[in-house]
Amino acid sequence: MSMVYNQEEPMCVRTVCPKCQRPTYAGCGAHVEQVLGDVPEPQRCQCQKKKR
Numbered sequence: 001m002s003m004v005y006n007q008e009e010p011m012c013v014r015t016v017c018p019k020c021q022r023p024t025y026a027g028c029g030a031h032v033e034q035v036l037g038d039v040p041e042p043q044r045c046q047c048q049k050k051k052r
């Protein structure tokens, strides 16, 4: 296991949800903890939580 990132897969970016005004991310979803690591999960956008 290495920490080298695949350059073909750009890292997610932190955004603000227009619906709930809470921090969320845009991207593949594999880097959520890197862009939202400082935001407690309850304070993150929950709008897409129903999707499984």
Ligand SMILES: [Zn+2]
Residues within 6 Å of the ligand: 010, 011, 012, 027, 028, 029, 030, 031, 032
């Ligand atoms: Zn990503």
Ligand SMILES: [Zn+2]
Residues within 6 Å of the ligand: 017, 018, 019, 020, 021, 022, 024, 045, 046, 047, 048
């Ligand atoms: Zn939201």
